[in-house]
Amino acid sequence: MAKQKLSLKDNKNIALVYRLQTAEAVTLAKKIAVWLKEKGYAVYTAPQQKAIAGTKAITTQANLKKMGLIIALGGDGTYLRAVRILEGAQIPIVGINMGSLGFLTGNRAEDAFKVIDETLQDKMDLRPRSMIHTLIRRKGKVRAEFHALNDVVIERGSGSHLISTAIYSEKFLVSEVKADGFIIASPTGSTAYNLAAGGPILHPEAKVFVVTPVAPHSLTSRPLIFPDDLQLSFKTDSRTRVAQVIVDGQKEAELTPDDELVIQRSTYDHWVVRSPSHNYFNLLREKLKFGDRA
Structure with missing residues (x-):
């Protein structure tokens, strides 16, 4: 960029x-x-x-x-x-x-x-930073839409149960994971919550996302890096009543088993002054x- x-x-x-x-x-x-x-x-x-x-x-x-x-x-x-x-x-x-x-x-x-x-x-100088476009779909209809510079976090709600989540890339199943939550971070956001949760540092001009589970139930559930031209989606199963969606540190929505959270690179870049x-x-x-x- x-x-x-x-x-x-x-x-x-x-x-x-x-x-x-x-x-x-x-x-x-x-x-x-x-x-x-x-x-x-x-x-x-x-x-x-x-x-x-x-x-x-x-x-x-x-x-x-x-x-x-x-x-x-x-x-x-x-x-x-x-x-x-x-x-x-x-x-x-x-x-x-x-x-x-x-x-x-x-x-x-x-x-x-x-x-x-x-x-x-x-x-x-102006230096571009990629952003994350997030939408929540229920029965095929978009009910919420957000843009994030740092990260989108799915975390468990008021209940104490782990979140059981299926992760898809371009509709292909990537993994089914039980965890306290998931962080989807941009390169800019990789040094924030993602890093604290054990995720990697990404160069700010890398064209990727990282998905990092928070306190996963399995030792084999590790952070995954995806090209940012792929579309990712997350679906919780029926055992997860409600999960919270946090966008750049602000609670924005609730996620139910009827919802699909879709992640892709935003068509907007953010310009930082350096x-x-x-x-x-x-x-x-x-x-x-x-x-x-x-």
Whole structure:
């Protein structure tokens, strides 16, 4: 996937997404809003949060799609919320880390103005990241549909029983597995819940998914990597009353034995803003201590 240059010459609309209920994020958002307006940019506050003083609140998806850039101030959860708000709109996001890990929001808060200024001067690259398209079908009819940057998780509901799930690839049975749940992760999401559950790290430009069972009942149930041009489907059996579907950390739906959960690569890519000198393996070493000796 080829990188592109980011240019805001023809679109001076910028929206802010900030970490909710965090005074530091609100304070920084206010300072950035004033600074951007002084530079001649139109500054907006993205939906689902209180408008920052001096900015305009975005109230419709149509208005949101007019933005040239999103600035996310917070942790990875804030970044994923910004992606979710976009609903597939291919608007680049620059992330400023005000959380703990900050794998997606890779820029430090103290560097915020420098990073944003370099972005405005067209000194940054846009790098595409594949997304996951998920739909839930019941008796042939689509009843829910989602896009995820990181992962889609199927986990057991309020009951204590394992989830018995059949996994299919292009309608061919792959495996029948009993587990606490399943993680379907994109390359971007491979360093999140997937990694914690024992799944592999995928290079962010790899054209694959990984399916990782959570606490499987069998020792032979291991993570599986699939080309992302395949369609995967998951069906729970009658012993699983209800399972939960979690999309990028947010509960979105319930899955019953009458449902089929279908996974495929989204037709949308997400564009991340990166410095031309950005190196993914340096990020792994910095954030995850990858390769460090114990």
